[in-house]
Amino acid sequence: MEQTKQKNYTVPIIMMIILFAMISFVTNLAAPIGMIWKERFADSNTLAMMGNLMNFLAYACMGIPAGILLQKIGYKKTALSAIVVGIVGVGIMVLSGISTDLYTSFGIYLLGAFVAGFSMCMLNTVVNPMLNTLGGGGNKGNQLIQVGGTLNSLTGTLTPIFVGALIGTITKSTIITDVYPVLYTAMAVFAVVFIVLASVKIPEPHIVLIDKAAGKDTYSAWSFRHFVLGAIGIFIYVGVEVGIPGTMMMFLSGKTAEGGAGFAADIAGTVAGTYWFMMLVGRFIGAAIAGKVSSKAMLSTASIVGVVLMLAAIFSPITSTVSMPTFTGSSFVMTAVPINALFFVLCGLCTSVMWGGIFNLAVEGLGKYTAKASGIFMMMVCGGGILPLLQGVLADNFGFMNSYWLIFAGFAYLLYYAMAGSKNVNKNISVE
Numbered sequence: 001m002e003q004t005k006q007k008n009y010t011v012p013i014i015m016m017i018i019l020f021a022m023i024s025f026v027t028n029l030a031a032p033i034g035m036i037w038k039e040r041f042a043d044s045n046t047l048a049m050m051g052n053l054m055n056f057l058a059y060a061c062m063g064i065p066a067g068i069l070l071q072k073i074g075y076k077k078t079a080l081s082a083i084v085v086g087i088v089g090v091g092i093m094v095l096s097g098i099s100t101d102l103y104t105s106f107g108i109y110l111l112g113a114f115v116a117g118f119s120m121c122m123l124n125t126v127v128n129p130m131l132n133t134l135g136g137g138g139n140k141g142n143q144l145i146q147v148g149g150t151l152n153s154l155t156g157t158l159t160p161i162f163v164g165a166l167i168g169t170i171t172k173s174t175i176i177t178d179v180y181p182v183l184y185t186a187m188a189v190f191a192v193v194f195i196v197l198a199s200v201k202i203p204e205p206h207i208v209l210i211d212k213a214a215g216k217d218t219y220s221a222w223s224f225r226h227f228v229l230g231a232i233g234i235f236i237y238v239g240v241e242v243g244i245p246g247t248m249m250m251f252l253s254g255k256t257a258e259g260g261a262g263f264a265a266d267i268a269g270t271v272a273g274t275y276w277f278m279m280l281v282g283r284f285i286g287a288a289i290a291g292k293v294s295s296k297a298m299l300s301t302a303s304i305v306g307v308v309l310m311l312a313a314i315f316s317p318i319t320s321t322v323s324m325p326t327f328t329g330s331s332f333v334m335t336a337v338p339i340n341a342l343f344f345v346l347c348g349l350c351t352s353v354m355w356g357g358i359f360n361l362a363v364e365g366l367g368k369y370t371a372k373a374s375g376i377f378m379m380m381v382c383g384g385g386i387l388p389l390l391q392g393v394l395a396d397n398f399g400f401m402n403s404y405w406l407i408f409a410g411f412a413y414l415l416y417y418a419m420a421g422s423k424n425v426n427k428n429i430s431v432e
Contacts, residue, residue, distance in 0.1 A: 012202050013144065016127050018193055019079060020148035023120050023127070025155040026086060026186055027242075027384075028276070029093075030055050030113060032163035032269050033179060034246070035253055037109075040102060040175075045250045045392040049385075050106075051113045052246060056238070056385025058117025059124075059378050066125040067375015075126050076202040082122030083194045089116030090186045097177040109176060117385075121378045128359055129374045130202075143290035145356035150283035153352065156276035160249070161327055164269020219429050221366060221373035229421035230362025233414055235380040237358055239387025240306075240410040241351045245272040246388050248344045251400040252337065259399050261318065261338055270326040271341050275348040282352025290356070296418055299357035303415035306350035310408040313343035314401050340401065347407075354414065361422040367431025 030052035038048035070078050092112030099105040131144040163179055221227050252268035254260020286298065321336040324345075359377065363370050387406065394403035 011200050013131065015079075015193075015197050015200055015202070016130050017148040017151050019123050019197075020127050020131075021151040021155045022086070022186075022189060022193065023123050024152040024276075025159055025189070026090065026116055027055060027120055028156045028159040029163065029179075029182065029186070030246075032160045032249065032265070032272070033109075033176065035249060035265055035268070036176060036178075037106060038250065038253075041106075045247070045254075045395045046389065048250060049246065049389045049392040050110060052242065053385035053389045054110045054113040055117040055120070056242075056382045058114050058382075059121045059380070059384070060382035062118045062121040063125070063377070063379020063381070064372075064375045066122045066378055067372045069122070070125055070129075070375065071371050074202070074204045075130055076197070076200075076204075078122055079126045079197060079202075080194060082119045082126070083190050083197070085122065086116060086119030087187050087190045087194075089113070089119055090183050090190070092116075093176070094180065094183050094187075097175060097180065105176065121381065124381065125374050125378045128377070129363075129370055132360065132363070132370075143287055145359065146283050146287040146290045146353065149352065149356060150280060150287055153276050153280035153283050153348075157273045157280055159273070160245070160269040160276070161273040164266040164273075165327060219369070221369040221376055223429055224366060224369075224424065224426045226364075226422050226424045226426075227362045227366060227373055227376075229417055230358055231376055231380045233358045233362070233417045233421070234355075234377050235383030236387070236410045236413050237351070237354050238381050238384035239391075240407050240414075241354070242384040243388040243391045243407055244344050244347050244351070244404075245275040247391050247395055247400060247403060248272055248275070248341060250392070250395065252341060254400070261341075263335075263337070267326045267335055267337075270332075271324060271337060271345065273327075274324065275345045278345055278348030279352040282349040286353035286356070290353075295357040295360040296422060298353045299361070299418035299422075300415065302350040302353050302357070303411050303418055306347055306411035307408065307415065309343045309347050309350070310404060310411060313340045313347075314404050314408070316340050316343065318401070344404075350411075358414070358417070361418075365424045365427065365431065369431060 034048040034051050037051065038044060041047045066078070089112050092115055093109055096105045096108035096112060099108060127148065128145060131148050162182055249268045249272045250260070252261045252263045252271055253265055254262070256262040290298070316339050318338040318340055320339040322339045322342050323334040324337050324342065325332050326335040362377070363373050366373050387410070391403045391406050394406060
């Protein structure tokens with residue numbers, strides 16, 4: 001690790017941060033595009049979340065294989081392979097616009113979202129341990145992850161706004177070809193990053209250690225209680241992070257007769273984009289203080305505030321409104337939206353610092369088990385598809401606000417993990 005600190009890895013760090021941004025860009029296409037399918041499938045919140053489910057279901061399938069791939073071919077080749085898979089996945093989404101049959105088009109889109117999810121999983125497997133390693137682990141490693149998360153939030157902010165502006169007011173005639181520009185943009189950025197990354201030298205600090213290990217190990221990452229609880233925490237966290245803005249978009253764009261707020265897609269997309277902007281602000285702050293404030297303290301504080309905001313959102317009447325800036329296709333204007341949306345948006349400040357904190361706490365002290373642990377982490381990211389889908393089912397049956405009790409429970413678990421579950425009680429296991 002000392003050798004890693006002495007070398008200048010500025011370019012690899014920059015590349016990892018750019019890939020971090022692409023993860024958010026592609027992943028956050030699912031929720032706004034889901035509004036198109038919601039309208040075409042008779043306002044089903046459950047079906048609207050299917051693209052998101054397929055995107056994250058890929059993590060469950062690819063998480064551990066991605067960790068193994070990382071060990072076999074290294075960070076750079078894994079990242080390059082992931083970019084190619086990403087281009088293919090987005091390309092399949094483009095092809096879904098060719099079919100005139102609703103169900104065929106939807107099926108092709110879901111396949112594209114699933115393939116794109118493989119790419120996002122592989123990229124996440126590379127980016128997180130790489131940034132943590134290049135930062136030297138500990139608070140500095142967490143700080144680099146927070147920096148990467150900042151750009152990740154920027155693309156997350158722009159994606160729903162961009163898609164919402166392209167869609168405008170959703171009707172049953174709105175189809176996926178209306179968002180072709182954003183899909184083409186994703187493919188073009190992937191292509192450019194591939195060319196640049198191919199010419200950059202990426203260090204492979206963990207690979208040599210793992211390859212030289214002899215014999216079958218008695219232990220694994222699963223042997224550490226704090227990692228297991230952290231893996232569950234990642235499952236819950238990603239579901240919380242995605243579920244808050246995803247369901248909020250459905251609520252804001254939903255018909256008033258069905259408990260929705262009745263806004264156009266561009267307004268709903270802007271408010272959701274504001275949530276990701278709050279994550280951007282939070283990650284700027286997190287990146288600035290992560291070198292001095294422990295991951296435990298950051299995660300604990302964020303979870304407590306998240307619990308409070310969620311209670312405020314659930315119990316506030318949707319008839320109470322507050323003005324928020326929204327993009328109407330040509331300009332930003334102040335629009336009166338339910339105050340519940342403001343509380344959901346502010347939750348972005350909380351979720352902004354959670355990923356780096358959970359990851360940092362969970363892999364602390366794992367040593368040679370870190371690479372496989374990262375693969376397991378990526379498998380658990382499938383929570384970002386499963387929990388929002390479950391929230392969609394709850395919204396269909398019990399109303400939008402009641403569905404957020406699932407998010408409340410998620411924040412409560414993360415508070416437990418930060419306060420008690422993150423303690424390493426297996427220090428007797430050798431990690432050299």
